[in-house]
Amino acid sequence: MSDIGIVGGGFLGLTLAWRLRAEGHEVTVIEAAAEPGGLAAPAELGGFTWDRFYHVILLSDSNLRGLLEELGLADRLRYGTTRTGFYTDGILYSLSTSLEFLRFPPLTLVDKGRLAATILHASRIADGRPLESVPVTEWLTRWSGTRTFERIWLPLLKSKLGENYRLASASFIWAIIARMYAARRSGLKQEKFGYVEGGYAVVLQRFRERLAAAGVRVATGRAVQRVEPAPEGGVAVTLDGGGALRFDDAILTVPCGRVATLCPGLTADERARLTGVTYQGIVCASVLLSQPLAPYYVTNITESWVPFTAVIEMTALVDRAAFGGNALVYLPRYLTQEDPFWQRSDAEIRELFLDALARMYPAFRREQVLAFNVSRVREVLAVSTLDYSARHLPPVATSLPGIHVVNSAQIANGTLNLNETIGLANQQARALAPRLRRAAPEAALPR
Ligand SMILES: Cc1cc2nc3c(=O)[nH]c(=O)nc-3n(C[C@H](O)[C@H](O)[C@H](O)COP(=O)(O)OP(=O)(O)OC[C@H]3O[C@@H](n4cnc5c(N)ncnc54)[C@H](O)[C@@H]3O)c2cc1C
Known part of the structure; x- marks a missing residue:
């Protein structure tokens, strides 16, 4: 049995923890934010809690649906045609x-x-x-x-x-x-979009309970600062603000540039490959409105003057009763790392975005805006640049004994979504088994 530290408590880290614990390993997840969930974490908006970014589930999302089944949440899935x-x-x-x-x-x-x-x-x-x-x-x-x-x-x-x-x-x-x-x-006649009643807050709450019951530790509010081979053997994980943990193995689920920063002992070639991955960021407003804008879940936009890149009306899918009869709308804007838009304040974004809504939707009035939040994430998605698999895809193994990388940049030829994320965790938990420091005994926990 290996004692494993997982850096990052998004769905990738949590699912890896769940699978590796089921194989009998000791597992600790270390998450920088106050709560786990990463890109799928919830946020509060005008007194209601829903996902910080918009999420839908497809009928073909078999890995995700499998996990929801394991968590006993399949009966909370709701589907609709949008x-x-x-x-x-x-x-x-x-x-x-x-x-x-x-x-x-x-x-x-x-x-x-x-x-x-x-x-x-x-x-x-x-x-x-x-x-x-x-x-x-x-x-x-x-x-x-x-x-x-x-x-x-x-x-x-x-x-x-x-x-x-x-x-x-x-x-x-x-x-x-x-x-x-x-x-x-997969033979399904019609695409439907789905969601879990209560949003990912409900999934994460249940996931944490199951992980805790299985003996997985999830340490939140602890940013990892350094990961390196320990002189006495195994891997030393140093935390921001002091304190260090020692594991037999560490698995980093964080974006590639951060892996390079956290692991000073990587070779120049490894660092070049990791920092060569181009990441796309996002600034996304979530808006609670007393009235819906339109009957569409997604509105694609081809006008360059519009400051957001789509309108996602979550309540075209999710029952408005979940928001006290109000409407929840997301206004995303995807950005390159260099884009000057990163410098805009929340107040500026609010003005800019609401002006654009007023121009696009004649019935929209500012008085309908009940709450407006802005979320920013620099490294959301590794861009599929030319010859990505050959030139950039980061390998799981590193030159540092016991230190492994499993992150979403390894989803080549796929889109960033929870189904792929969970699939990657499932696959890598199996593939990593022979590489973990000590061979696990017979599976200790039922699956
Ligand atoms: C706008 C948007 C829309 C989306 N829509 C959908 C959708 O409709 N359907 C769908 O299935 N998926 C969707 N996704 C994708 C889905 O959210 C991701 O696939 C998934 O959440 C990625 O999980 P992850 O664990 O790989 O990464 P993350 O969620 O980014 O997790 C990484 C974690 O590492 C932590 N971390 C970073 N540095 C450190 C450190 N130094 N120490 C400790 N912890 C650290 C971070 O805080 C974070 O919690 C969407 C994502 C976005 C942004």
Whole structure:
């Protein structure tokens, strides 16, 4: 049995802890924030608690649904069919059915045919790896034509990647389409979006209870400062503000740049590979409104003057009763690391975003705003840059004995979502077994 320290208490760290404990290891999770959950952690808004960032569950999210089942939460899953909006040329269109797509004025019939063919083609590609060597801009222009690329794909790419779209490979867009089509591929006729009643706060609460009952320690409010081989053997984990812990093995689930900072003993090559991963950040407002904006869960935006990159109306899916009859809307803006928008204050963002809502939605009034929060995360997503798997994907093993990396940058050819995150944790808990310091005895806990 190994004594394992896991750095980072997001879903990746928690799921790894759950799996490794089930194999009989001693496990401690060390989380910098006051509560675990990372990107899926809850936040309070106007007296209601929901996810800090918007989350939906797809019927095809088998790893995530499996975990919810283990946690005894499957009966709290709720699904609904949602509609999609498209804001372009100053007009908000519904783009939720094939008929609406056929009528969609900004594109000609030929453009639409090419767009549909692009999506169909991507949905039929089983392995996205060969697309890693093709720039996404080149691939989309080839399949959809210049006009559709410029009118539809380019604004959407910019909305997801900012200026990093220039670096991305075609596997980025393939992974998004593949995720949306996974439900259909698995034989389900219609995509539905789901959520857990009460949001991820409920999942995290249950997860913590189960982890504690299984004997996993989750130390919160303790940022790790350094991880290095201990002179007496094993791994020393130094905490911010003093104190050190010793483990047989440590697993870092934090972003690549942070791994490089936390582990001073890594080789120059290892550091170069880790710091070479390009991360996308996000500034996201969550807004509680007394009235809904529109009937769409997601509204894609192609207008460059709009300061956010989409409108996500959570209460187009989640029952408004969960928010006292009010509406919960997220306004995300994805950013490169260099973007000057990081410097904007919460007050400036509020003004800018609410002005834009007023221009987009004629019925919107500022008096409808009951609460407005801003969340910022610098390292959300490792961008699928060209030849990502070969050049950047960080290996699990490091040159430092007992120190391993399992983080979301290892999700190549996939999109960042909890299903992939949990899948990665499941897979790596199995793969790591022979590499952990001491072989585990027979499984100590029932699964
Ligand atoms: C805007 C947005 C929308 C999303 N929408 C969806 C969706 O619809 N569906 C879906 O399935 N997924 C969605 N996701 C993705 C999902 O939230 C992530 O896949 C998942 O939460 C990633 O978990 P993680 O553990 O890998 O990373 P994180 O959640 O980032 O966890 C890393 C943890 O490490 C901690 N940490 C960092 N440094 C230190 C340190 N030095 N010491 C100790 N701890 C440290 C951090 O505090 C954090 O808690 C969305 C994410 C975002 C941002």
